[in-house]
Amino acid sequence: MSLPVENTRIVLASRPVGEPQSSDFRVETVPVPVPGDGELLLETLYLSLDPYMRGRMSDAESYADPVPLDAVMVGGTVCRVVDSRSPGFAAGDVVLSFSGWQTHSLADARHVRKLDPAAAPVQTALGVLGMPGFTAYAGLLQIGKPKAGETVVVAAATGPVGSAVGQIAKIKGARAVGIAGGPDKVAYLRELGFDEAIDHRAADFAEQLTAACPSGVDVYFENVGGKVWDAVLPLLNTYARVPVCGLVSQYNATAAPEGPDRSSALMGRILTKSLTVRGFIQAEFVRDQYTHFIADMSEWIRDGRVRYREDIVDGLANAPSAFVGLLAGKNFGKLLVKVAE
Amino acid sequence: MSLPVENTRIVLASRPVGEPQSSDFRVETVPVPVPGDGELLLETLYLSLDPYMRGRMSDAESYADPVPLDAVMVGGTVCRVVDSRSPGFAAGDVVLSFSGWQTHSLADARHVRKLDPAAAPVQTALGVLGMPGFTAYAGLLQIGKPKAGETVVVAAATGPVGSAVGQIAKIKGARAVGIAGGPDKVAYLRELGFDEAIDHRAADFAEQLTAACPSGVDVYFENVGGKVWDAVLPLLNTYARVPVCGLVSQYNATAAPEGPDRSSALMGRILTKSLTVRGFIQAEFVRDQYTHFIADMSEWIRDGRVRYREDIVDGLANAPSAFVGLLAGKNFGKLLVKVAE
Structure with missing residues (x-):
């Protein structure tokens, strides 16, 4: 050769x-x-x-x-x-x-x-068996820590991180609410077993999200930021956890948006709701969690509990x-x- | 009678x-x-x-x-x-x-x-032996988790929460940097054993804080918000912890400040620095920590390691x-x- x-x-x-x-x-x-x-x-x-x-x-x-x-x-x-x-x-x-x-x-x-x-x-x-899958696995389980019956919300939910977040949340007994753009993606989320699937392009997106989370939100896996975060923040329950692995909607921004400055209001919400907002890069968890991830995720894929x-x-x-x-x-x-x- | x-x-x-x-x-x-x-x-x-x-x-x-x-x-x-x-x-x-x-x-x-x-x-x-002391004790030790040699920053540092935060940080082997308003308070912080004491009224407050934290900030115990938070945020190290127990500087605010809207930038910082920002009310920790608090704090007061x-x-x-x-x-x-x- x-x-x-x-x-x-x-x-x-x-x-x-x-x-x-x-x-x-x-x-x-x-x-x-x-x-x-x-x-x-x-x-x-x-x-x-x-x-x-x-x-x-x-x-x-x-x-x-x-x-x-x-x-x-x-x-x-x-x-x-x-x-x-x-x-x-x-x-x-x-x-x-x-x-x-x-x-x-x-x-x-x-x-x-x-x-x-x-x-x-x-x-x-x-x-699903690499960096995006591990980002979902480590962020959701080590930071989000969903308990059975809690509500987990994730956006970009048909993507490799979001789809794993929702499906792992289901495996852990939580309700999974997925957000995606357009009817095909929303239909796919239902196929994957998300309890609720919402189109962020809908004019009444925030209202739909509120209706989909009648018991509030316990874990919001943050990978997009922007208007999804704006809609989720008021729904977060006391002691809710927010693993932050990305802010895709902001990556092309060239300047801070116009005011008012809502950063103090965000800190106020973190205070009054005893929120945990935690940024992370999956590399932090490789040493302790990667082996567990490969074992768990391989099994879940074999069993059909995680699809990609x-x-x-x-x-x-x-x-x-x-x-x-x-x-x-x-x-x-x-x-x-x-x-x- | x-x-x-x-x-x-x-x-x-x-x-x-x-x-x-x-x-x-x-x-x-x-x-x-x-x-x-x-x-x-x-x-x-x-x-x-x-x-x-x-x-x-x-x-x-x-x-x-x-x-x-x-x-x-x-x-x-x-x-x-x-x-x-x-x-x-x-x-x-x-x-x-x-x-x-x-x-x-x-x-x-x-x-x-x-x-x-x-x-x-x-x-x-x-x-010191009540709610404010316990807020300091639980927030610093359960959320801030200072390690020996790390830098802990706290504002309102002559107050009952801040002064306990700084002195407990010292007991745990961390560097304590205190922020207060006016020369008398700053002098008192030095008396209490803070490694650095900074007057937030100084025109070059942010520069002084930066100089006082040559290795960055590992724990910022947030009780005031506003300009102190603005000065601390750029100094936070990767994996820094921010227990948020109050935002006193904001409590009388009647409207959000003028723009630009820095809330996305704050989330971006949380992401890129893998920060933990965690709101709390001391009541959350009473069941597990209050007995330890009374025992530890009483001893520290007796030993003169915590003054009030x-x-x-x-x-x-x-x-x-x-x-x-x-x-x-x-x-x-x-x-x-x-x-x-």
Whole structure:
């Protein structure tokens, strides 16, 4: 088998202001690098697109450093080993890596995880059995701590995080209320077993949400912010928990919204309702929870108690437009770019 | 001994808009009631004035019902038993009650706690050994969870809650940074052993606070809100904890401040720094922590590791003006009204 000679990659050409534009990215073709001792040459099969990437495009202070200009955009990937200089791997192995928006890459063999294609479709390592699924599992169970009979609300509920949150909430005996955009997504939530499914595009969205939560809200898994948060906040019960893993609706914002300044009112609500509002990144919980997650989630998928949906875009060149669509809620399920067969 | 015949009481005449006015209160004289079986007739010695009372004057939704119009203002009190119809109490006993802004009251004997004047000055049951001290103890240790070497910041730091927070933080091996208004209070914080003491009235307050926290802030015990919170928020470290027990600077606010709306930015900070922001009322922790509190705090006071300061106003008639001063930070130490000798 002849080795590939060209790596096609997408680099960050400029920092987006507001919604990313195609001019913020640049496609480049460079020679495929040669692996050294302990390294693997990888061919990307699937690239995961996730909302956190918007933060990496910006140089605002965050939990991770921004992607430098002219560097390859970061991202989780499922790859095939093309050439191995590590005794633990052979050509043809499929691995989970973090090689970003490119067709080929080198990886330190210690930094990839071998996947078993017989155990689960390999791309699930980027979704329900990967970072998004773990974000749902750790955030809901370690911070949200839903009890049987409590009400759990989650938005972006057909996405890989939200759909897992709702289904795990059901497994724990809670009521799951899902929020999504448009009738198809709402119908899918009902299929997944959410007790209530609400369209955030409805003019009377806040009223519908209130009606769907007659006993208030005990856990709000926050991944979108904006008008959903505005509608949930008045419904939160005393001692409600709010794990905050994302604020997708805000990621393209270029300035704080007009006033009045509601930040003191938010603190007041936290006080009078004894709320717990807790930001988190899943990495915090990997050491203690990841093994439990893989065991539990694999079983739940086998049992049909957790289902998942993928939205697969073909071709690396479509990654930028697919990513812009992701921030606008245009994907339906876990968004993946199929980079190679 | 002849029984008293007149009860002087202060009722809520109208709901304050902004800062309470003397016209919001009315002094009344009514006959002293006669205790029934199981009841005690109490004479108030000390009335505690605390910021939460502002919330009870308002009919905005909160964790407790508002005081009805024309009803006696609520409040913690230390009282002498004048007449007992309960076998557990005798005239002359001193008890902790919640009889509010009045000179005499009836209490169900099951709802008062007998105090031992030999163990500690009885009025400490309203301060360092009472609700404010317990608010500090439970909020700091159960939510703030300071570790040795971490930095704990608290405002209103010469008050009964703040001074206990700082001194308990020191006992746990943390650095204590206290914020107060004016040079006398700042000097007192240094006397108490705070590592840093900062005057929030200084023009360069935020810069001074930043300089006082070279390793950032791990625990911010929130009891004031406003500009102190604005200055602390950028300093919070990843995984910082923010127990929220009060927002005194906001209690007289009549409308949300002008924009921009910083509430999304606040949520963004909670996300990117993995912050825990947790509102609480001390009552939540009474069952599990109160016994530990009394044991620990009594020992710390005996050892001189926790000191306290009282600001005693003479005469029930001065309660309204003293309360208005409390919200403006005019008291220096735990504010008490001495109602009788």
